Structures are given as C-alpha cells and as structure tokens.
Amino acid sequence: MEIVYLTFILxxxxxxxxxxxxxxxxxxxTPLMSGANAISGITVVGAIASAGxxxxxxxxxxxxxxxxxxxxxxxxxxWVTDRMLAMFKKKGS
Amino acid sequence: MTLDLALNMIxxxxxxxxxxxLKLLGxxxxxxxxxxxxAVAMLIAIIVALLDQSVVDYRWIIGGVIIGTIIGGLAxxxxxxxxxxxxxxxxxxxxxxxxxxxxxxxxxxHNDTFxxxxxxxxxxxxxxxxxxxLIAYLKLSEKMSGKPIIFSGQRIVNSILVLAILVCGVxxxxxxxxxxxxxxxxxxxxxxGVMAVIPIGGADMPVVISLLNSYxxxxxxxxxxAVNNNILIVAGSLVGASGMILTNIMCKAMNRSLVNVLFSGxxxxxxxxxxxxxxxxxxxVEDAFYILEAATNVVIVPGYGMAVAQAxxxxxxxxxxxxxxxxxxxxxxxxxxxxxxxHMNVLLAEADVPYDQLxxxxxxxxxxxxxxxxxxxxxxxxxxxxxxxxxxxxxxxMPVINVDQARTVFVLKRSMASGFAGxxxxxxxxxxxxxxxxxxxxxxxxxxxxxx
Numbered sequence: 001m002e003i004v005y006l007t008f009i010l011x012x013x014x015x016x017x018x019x020x021x022x023x024x025x026x027x028x029x030t031p032l033m034s035g036a037n038a039i040s041g042i043t044v045v046g047a048i049a050s051a052g053x054x055x056x057x058x059x060x061x062x063x064x065x066x067x068x069x070x071x072x073x074x075x076x077x078x079w080v081t082d083r084m085l086a087m088f089k090k091k092g093s
Numbered sequence: 094m095t096l097d098l099a100l101n102m103i104x105x106x107x108x109x110x111x112x113x114x115l116k117l118l119g120x121x122x123x124x125x126x127x128x129x130x131x132a133v134a135m136l137i138a139i140i141v142a143l144l145d146q147s148v149v150d151y152r153w154i155i156g157g158v159i160i161g162t163i164i165g166g167l168a169x170x171x172x173x174x175x176x177x178x179x180x181x182x183x184x185x186x187x188x189x190x191x192x193x194x195x196x197x198x199x200x201x202x203h204n205d206t207f208x209x210x211x212x213x214x215x216x217x218x219x220x221x222x223x224x225x226x227l228i229a230y231l232k233l234s235e236k237m238s239g240k241p242i243i244f245s246g247q248r249i250v251n252s253i254l255v256l257a258i259l260v261c262g263v264x265x266x267x268x269x270x271x272x273x274x275x276x277x278x279x280x281x282x283x284x285x286g287v288m289a290v291i292p293i294g295g296a297d298m299p300v301v302i303s304l305l306n307s308y309x310x311x312x313x314x315x316x317x318x319a320v321n322n323n324i325l326i327v328a329g330s331l332v333g334a335s336g337m338i339l340t341n342i343m344c345k346a347m348n349r350s351l352v353n354v355l356f357s358g359x360x361x362x363x364x365x366x367x368x369x370x371x372x373x374x375x376x377x378v379e380d381a382f383y384i385l386e387a388a389t390n391v392v393i394v395p396g397y398g399m400a401v402a403q404a405x406x407x408x409x410x411x412x413x414x415x416x417x418x419x420x421x422x423x424x425x426x427x428x429x430x431x432x433x434x435x436h437m438n439v440l441l442a443e444a445d446v447p448y449d450q451l452x453x454x455x456x457x458x459x460x461x462x463x464x465x466x467x468x469x470x471x472x473x474x475x476x477x478x479x480x481x482x483x484x485x486x487x488x489x490x491m492p493v494i495n496v497d498q499a500r501t502v503f504v505l506k507r508s509m510a511s512g513f514a515g516x517x518x519x520x521x522x523x524x525x526x527x528x529x530x531x532x533x534x535x536x537x538x539x540x541x542x543x544x545x
Contacts, residue, residue: 003207006318006321009327010326010330013326015334016331017330017332017334020115020116020335021334021335021339023119024118024119025119025120026428026434026453027426028119028120028435029339029342029434030177030434030435031439032119032339032435033303033435034180034181035127035131036115036310036336037184037185037188038131038135038184039115039135039328040188040310040312040328042135042138042313042324042329043191043192043312044139044142044191045142045322045325046195046313046319046325047198048154049145049148049320051153052145052153052154053147053150054149054150058198059198061153062197063194063195063198064154064156065157066191066194066198067153067154067157067191068158069187069188069190069191070187070188070191071157071158071162072161072168072184073161073188073309074165075161076164076165076166076168076169076180077188078131080177080184081128082128083170084442086125087174087439087442087443087445088121088442088448089442089445089447090449091449091450
C-alpha cells in the first residue's frame with residue numbers, strides 16, 4: 001500500500017507543479033529556475049538521516065558529503081534568487 | 094510513535110509553504126516574498142529531519158552544513174549577474190550529486206526490490222544531472238568550446254550506454270549486495286550525462302539548463318522514494334514539473350521539439366550556404382546618433398552579446414537620454430535570448446530597467462511598424478528574418494522578433510562572423526539595416542557621449 005500512497009502524492013504534486021508554473025511571466029524565468037533549483041536541495045533531508053546515523057561506515061560518510069553538496073544548493077540557490085529578485089523594480093518605484 | 098506522527102505533520106506544513114512560495118514566485122510584485130517563504134519551508138523540513146530519532150550523531154551533519162553554507166553563500170554573494178547561467182548549472186549539479194549519494198547511502202539499509210529500483214533511479218538521474226551540469230557549466234563559462242561535439246556512431250554509442258545502464262540496473266535489483274553493479278551504474282550514469290550534453294550547442298543551452306533543473310528535482314524525488322520520505326517526493330516533483338514547463342517553453346520559442354534539441358547538433362544542419370542578396374551598410378556612431386536623435390519610438394533588442402560585453406548599464410544610460418529626448422523606449426525580449434530562460438531580464442534588472450519596459454516577443458511584434466529605430470545588441474538568431482522567409486534555413490519557423498519591420502535597424506556587432514549557430518542572417522543585408530561594428534559597450538557609450 002505504501003507504494004500506491006507515495007505514487008499518489010507524486011502524481012498530485014506533479015499536476016500542482018504544472019499548474020503553479022504555467023502562468024509565470026517570462027521576466028521571472030531565471031529567478032523561478034534558480035528558486036526551484038534551491039528547492040531541489042530538499043534532498044538534504046534524506047542526506048541528514050544517513051549522515052547522522054552514527055554508524056561511521058561508508059553510508060555515513062556518503063551522507064555527510066551529500067549534506068554538504070545539498071546545502072550548497074540550498075543556501076546558494078535561495079541567496080542568489082533573493083539577490084536577483086531584489087533588483088526587479090516596477091517603473092517609478 | 095507520537096513524535097514520529099508530529100514530525101510528519103510538520104512536513105505537511107513545510108510542503109504547503111513550498112507550494113505557496115512557488116505560487117508567489119509567479120508575479121514580480123510578490124516573488125521575493127515567495128522565495129523567502131520557500132526558504133522557510135526548507136528550514137522547517139531540515140529541522141524536522143534533525144529531530145528524527147534515527148539521527149544520533151550530529152558531527153557529520155554539522156560539518157557538512159558548515160562547508161555547504163560557506164561555499165554556497167560565497168558563490169551566491171560573489172557571482173556576477175552575467176555569469177548566472179553557469180552558476181545555476183553548478184548549483185543544479187551539486188543538488189543532483191547529493192541525490193545520487195543519498196541513493197547510494199540508502200542501499201546499505203534498504204534492499205527490497207521497490208527500494209532498489211528507486212535507488213537505481215536516483216543514482217541514474219542524479220549522475221546524469223551531476224556530469225551533465227558540469228559539462229553545461231564548462232560550455233557556458235567557455236572553458237570548453239560551445240560548439241556541438243558530434244562524432245559518427247554517436248547514437249550507437251549512446252544506445253549501448255543506455256542498454257548497459259539498464260542491464261546493470263536489473264542486475265543490481267536482483268543482487269543488491271553485489272556492489273560492482275552499483276559502481277557500474279554510477280560510472281555509466283555519469284558518463285551518460287557527459288554524452289548527453291556534449292552534442293548540444295551553446296545556443297541551445299536555455300533548454301539544457303531547464304531540463305537539468307527538472308532532473309535535479311526528479312533525482313530528489315526518486316531519492317524520496319528510496320528513503321521513504323514524503324517531503325522529498327513533493328518538493329522534488331514540484332521542481333521536476335516546473336523544469337519541464339520551462340523546457341517546453343524554451344523548445345516552443347525555438348520551434349523545435351525536445352528530441353530535436355537533444356539529439357541533433359544545430360551545427361550539423363547549417364553547412365549549406367544560402368546566398369544572401371544585398372550589401373552590408375556600416376554606420377558611424379555619429380551618424381547613428383543623428384538618426385536616434387530624431388526618433389520618437391525606439392526598441393532595444395538585447396542578446397547574449399550584451400551579456401558578454403557587460404553593456405547593460407551603458408544601455409540603461411542610453412535609454413534615459415533617449416527618454417529625455419522625448420522618445421518612447423522599450424525592450425523586446427526573445428524567450429531564448431541569452432544562455433538561460435529570462436537571462437536578459439535579469440541583466441536589465443541589474444541595470445535598474447523597470448520590468449514593465451521589458452516587452453515579450455508576441456507583444457512587441459505587432460507594434461514593430463511604428464518603431465523608428467530598433468537597436469539590436471549582440472543578438473543574431475532571435476532577430477533573423479530567415480526564420481520567416483527562407484524555407485531552407487535551419488531556423489525556418491522559429492518565432493523571431495521582427496526588427497526588420499522597424500523603419501531603421503541598428504545592429505551592434507563585433508564583426509561579420511555569423512552567430513552561434515553559424516546561420517547566415519539576411520537582416521544584415523536589408524535596405525533599412527545599418528551595422529554599427531565594434532564592442533557593444535563601446536558603441537553604446539559612444540552614443541551616450543554624443544547625446545551628452
């Protein structure tokens with residue numbers, strides 16, 4: 001049953017993603033991409049479990065590297081997106 | 094059990110915030126807040142992950158977070174806006190690689206068939222994202238030639254590669270304890286990422302970047318299945334879907350199918366030479382100034398050349414002077430101008446150009462006949478009238494900005510070398526076109542000085 005339930009979530013999330021992004025104006029394509037890119041750093045959540053297992057084995061070390069890489073993605077992605085969006089201004093403002 | 098339930102409920106909150114944040118990212122007025130909300134969602138998800146009972150040792154995690162924060166933070170702060178495409182490519186790559194490692198690490202604790210299949214997927218997609226992004230980075234930063242790398246038998250090699258990956262994947266599923274299959278899958282996936290991106294030319298990079306962006310999400314999603322984590326599945330598939338949409342928009346803007354972009358190098362088709370009638374008419378900065386001074390409606394069409402010359406601030410200065418001279422100034426932005434979706438918009442935003450003056454292609458084209466002067470800065474293929482007129486042209490059918498319908502067209506160009514795709518551009522030979530040769534930034538600054 002677990003598989004069915006996870007696949008359900010997957011399907012709904014994909015449809016939701018399509019609906020959310022479809023109307024984004026071209027002006028925002030780059031920030032949208034880098035913002036979405038930062039979200040893909042969510043894999044850090046999966047990495048934390050392996051990195052914190054305390055087992056000291058290979059999986060532990062792989063997890064730690066994954067945490068570092070995913071954090072680059074998260075911190076860099078959100079920050080650079082914010083930097084870009086701060087520059088977008090309407091006429092007269 | 095109750096703690097577990099509570100933590101999972103908080104994941105639901107985090108997913109909701111991700112969705113709300115993405116929704117706000119859809120409008121320029123709310124986008125910054127949307128990004129911040131999405132960051133909060135990420136923070137919540139990370140805290141929940143840290144509170145999980147299976148996490149007993151924080152040393153490795155803290156080490157990883159510190160290293161990642163320093164590298165990511167420095168990169169985000171120091172990067173120039175013109176280098177944004179390669180930065181996004183690198184961030185994509187690191188996310189993809191992380192998903193690969195998560196899958197790899199999960200193999201030691203999850204070895205039922207379903208888990209192994211999803212682990213295989215996260216390694217495959219993660220590996221392709223990792224090396225593909227790296228190649229995209231090298232091409233974008235011009236550390237490697239942007240020309241498509243094509244050799245005979247490429248498709249056969251790639252087909253064999255895909256087959257080998259699948260075989261190793263099946264073997265891994267049958268016997269997850271044999272790590273040789275795992276290593277083979279990792280190595281082949283990484284190799285496949287390289288093979289997939291080298292035949293794609295620099296002008297097609299907006300498609301590749303959005304596709305890799307989508308992959309990095311899908312890799313996280315597969316990793317989510319592997320470690321049984323809902324938030325990874327939800328957030329990963331949101332990113333996967335958004336990347337797919339952008340990829341689709343980019344393909345439409347080039348009138349090409351995704352398959353065509355991925356499997357046929359642009360350079361291969363353009364070997365035939367079309368004879369273009371007419372002659373090139375160069376213009377001096379001084380003469381260009383006289384025409385601009387009399388113009389009341391000016392459209393600026395920027396391309397990758399503006400990014401290379403870092404000319405955006407000079408362009409803004411010229412815009413202000415023209416406006417002071419009572420001319421209406423707009424920018425015509427082609428969806429694939431530059432090296433990533435929306436590249437020009439970011440550069441012009443950096444130069445303080447308000448976003449309501451950036452007009453999309455479909456909107457600017459009908460107004461083109463009332464434009465006195467169209468200034469093309471470092472754009473080539475996206476303003477090529479051959480896309481409408483020459484049926485044998487490789488870009489025939491691609492929607493372009495019809496600058497040739499303006500009364501006068503200035504084309505700012507370094508030399509007469511053809512554009513990235515190597516396609517002849519009849520625009521340069523039209524009666525109403527004047528070529529302003531030289532570095533784009535120098536030429537624009539020259540015009541600014543004439544006004545001053």
